[in-house]
Amino acid sequence: MSASRVLLAGATGAIGQEVLRLLHAKNHFIRTLSRSKQNAAKVQSLASEVVLADATDASTIGDAMANIDVVISCLGANVSLSMRERRSFRAVDVVANSNLLDAAKRAGVKRFVYLSAHGGPGWDHTRYMRAHIEMEERIRSSGLxxxxxxxxxxxxxxxxxxxxxxxxxxxxxxxxxAKTNPIHPIDVAEILADLVDEGPEAVDAGGPETMTREDIMRVAFDVVGKTPRVFHVPPFVFRMSSAMMRLLHPRLSDMLEFVAFVTTTDAVAAVRGKRTLRPFFEEIAKKAAG
Known part of the structure; x- marks a missing residue:
């Protein structure tokens, strides 16, 4: 397999960092996009080139796609409930990735690999999933x-x-x-990095452990050595909060709507990952403790 010229978007995120590391190990040429010099410094040791650009602003992308074979986009709005960004998921995910897609088409890029999200029938009533579905449809119709x-x-x-x-x-x-099989970011990155040249149109990906939502919460308690105290919140509370925040904080509104749905709905995908949750939680807890 010959080395490819890759435009990697979202290289400073948890998954993007791992994709960058893997592509570098495979000797691909990697051009990354960074919104600031501070972010650029995080990737410059592994990236072949770093371009300062904000994908939500098409005018900044410029010639970033020149001589690129494939785009791998790990761009996506933060899903943490502690986020400060107020823009909706669509305003970030669809706008940024559409700008990348349009620039790729103009530059003659042949392939686009997109980090989307697991879903199922009926999931499209949430704004979070609609953003991913809309972007998938745009890519499908792009001709790439x-x-x-x-x-x-x-x-x-x-x-x-x-x-x-x-x-x-x-x-x-x-x-x-409700059951799910969450997946380690490194496992997701390995899948993405293997799709540089070719691969299936869609790869549904879950981890090796299927757990209930309460099981996951209890693992967190166990890791920090606390007696579990788990409160069950009626889903309508999240939905009401989502409606109240719609104008004030669109991102939080989107997230609360999605949480109300996804945490009460089974979300089990094909097992692609091999890393389990507890060691990851232990590492996070250790770092937090200093």
């Missing part, structure tokens, strides 16, 4: 070769549970019995 990676919850989206457990109480929506 493409692959989507659709992970269940990535471990990094669960780190807020460690903070909850440290405070001695945690919450889950509904009865906590």
């Amino acid at each position: 070769s493409f692959s989507f990676v659709q992970p269940t919850g990535v471990f990094t989206a669960l780190v807020d549970l460690i903070a909850m457990a440290r405070m001695g109480m945690g919450s889950v929506a509904g009865d906590g019995r």
Whole structure:
């Protein structure tokens, strides 16, 4: 397999950093996009080139796609409930990735690999999933070769549970019995890095452990050495909060709407990952403790 020229977007995120490391190890040429010099400094040791650009602003992308074979986009709005960014998921995910897609088409790029999300029938009523579905449809109709990676919850989206457990109480929506098989960011990155040249149009990806939402919360308590105190919050509370925040904080509104749905709905994907949750939580807890 010959080396390819890759434009990697989202290289400073948890998954993007791992994709960068893997592509570098395979001797691919890697051009990354960074919104600031501070972010650029995080990737310059592994990236072949770093371009200062904000993908949500098409005018900044410029010639970033020149002589590129494939785009791998790990761009996506932060899913942490502690986020400060107020823009909706669509305003970031669809706008940024559409700008990349349009620039790729103009430059003659042949392939687009997109980090999407696991979903199922009926999931499109949430704004979070609609953003991913809309972007997938745009890529499908672009004429480019493409692959989507659709992970269940990535471990990094669960780190807020460690903070909850440290405070001695945690919450889950509904009865906590909905099942999922979350996946390690490194496992997701390995899938993405293997799709540089070719691959299936869609890769549904979950981890090796299927757990209930309450199981996951209890792992967090166990890791920090606290007695589990789990409160069950009626889903309508999240939905009401989402409606109240719609104008004030669109991102938080989107996230609360999605949490109310996804944490009360089974979300189990094909097992693609091999790394388990507890060691990841232990590492996060150790770092937090200093």
